[in-house]
Amino acid sequence: MTSARDLSLGTVTVHALHCGSVGTDETIPDRSRSANPLAYTGVLRGERHRVWLPVYCYLIEAPAGRVLVDTSWHTDVREDQRKALSWELNVASKAVLPAGEAVSEQLARLGLAPSDLDMVFLTHLDVDHASGLKLVSSAPRICCSREELDAAGAGGVRYNPRLWEGVDLEPLDLAETGEGPEGRGLDVFGDGSVRIVELAGHSLGMCGVIAEAAGRFVLMTGDACYDRASWEDQRLPGICADRDAAASALAWVRDQAADPACIEVLATHDPEVVPHDIVLGGPAPSSTETGD
Numbered sequence: 001m002t003s004a005r006d007l008s009l010g011t012v013t014v015h016a017l018h019c020g021s022v023g024t025d026e027t028i029p030d031r032s033r034s035a036n037p038l039a040y041t042g043v044l045r046g047e048r049h050r051v052w053l054p055v056y057c058y059l060i061e062a063p064a065g066r067v068l069v070d071t072s073w074h075t076d077v078r079e080d081q082r083k084a085l086s087w088e089l090n091v092a093s094k095a096v097l098p099a100g101e102a103v104s105e106q107l108a109r110l111g112l113a114p115s116d117l118d119m120v121f122l123t124h125l126d127v128d129h130a131s132g133l134k135l136v137s138s139a140p141r142i143c144c145s146r147e148e149l150d151a152a153g154a155g156g157v158r159y160n161p162r163l164w165e166g167v168d169l170e171p172l173d174l175a176e177t178g179e180g181p182e183g184r185g186l187d188v189f190g191d192g193s194v195r196i197v198e199l200a201g202h203s204l205g206m207c208g209v210i211a212e213a214a215g216r217f218v219l220m221t222g223d224a225c226y227d228r229a230s231w232e233d234q235r236l237p238g239i240c241a242d243r244d245a246a247a248s249a250l251a252w253v254r255d256q257a258a259d260p261a262c263i264e265v266l267a268t269h270d271p272e273v274v275p276h277d278i279v280l281g282g283p284a285p286s287s288t289e290t291g292d
């Protein structure tokens with residue numbers, strides 16, 4: 001607990017923070033856009049196949065503490081993104097991080113330092129989610145699922161372990177919760193307010209996060225889906241470490257979106273999302289646009 005904490009008892013607030021953008025091949029959000037199975041790499045695809053998508057991080061303020069979900073880009077990408085991300089990853093993902101949009105800058109705008117957080121949780125370790133990790137490395141806990149950390153440690157070009165080199169990245173053991181497509185997750189504070197839900201598929205250890213108060217909830221999907229069309233039409237992402245699991249995750253997200261208790265489904269790269277705050281647990285849930 002920090003002296004800076006000022007959390008209204010009983011309410012849970014989700015701040016949707018716009019933390020730059022990513023330029024990727026159009027098959028990343030929707031694999032059906034090309035028959036070429038390697039189109040998502042962006043190699044030999046050119047500008048006409050590139051789409052620019054926002055990158056969102058979320059600050060959840062619950063009665064028991066604060067959780068930051070994902071970290072977007074490090075400020076180093078403003079200088080030299082090939083060096084910051086690795087050459088291979090920079091082919092597939094172009095980073096844009098305007099002044100004020102780094103996750104640490106967005107927290108500072110809210111009057112918070114990384115040490116005011118109780119946990120940083122990475123939905124998965126792809127570069128557009130983990131690059132900014134060292135900007136918030138003074139947070140007491142920086143976590144991802146054990147499955148994701150194991151997958152990232154297994155080698156290959158997808159992950160860049162340099163991004164968390166020297167950081168105590170804590171693997172979380174997911175438990176049988178009965179929630180989510182795999183029935184596994186973790187109740188972060190033990191009061192149901194912030195719950196990690198396994199949404200493997202896009203990556204082997206990917207997780208979403210649910211914030212809940214007074215029977216209403218917000219679901220943050222990470223990259224299990226990219227926008228409303230992806231869960232409504234069950235469009236698989238371009239990168240799937242496990243296609244069957246990715247399809248199960250999409251179906252589960254669609255079912256959550258249809259639940260009257262679900263206030264909002266937030267996909268990290270959904271172009272329709274604007275920066276906003278959602279407050280759960282008051283007389284009625286509220287949503288307020290906050291601007292960039």
Ligand SMILES: [Zn+2]
Nearest residue numbers: 126128223268
């Ligand atoms: Zn992503």
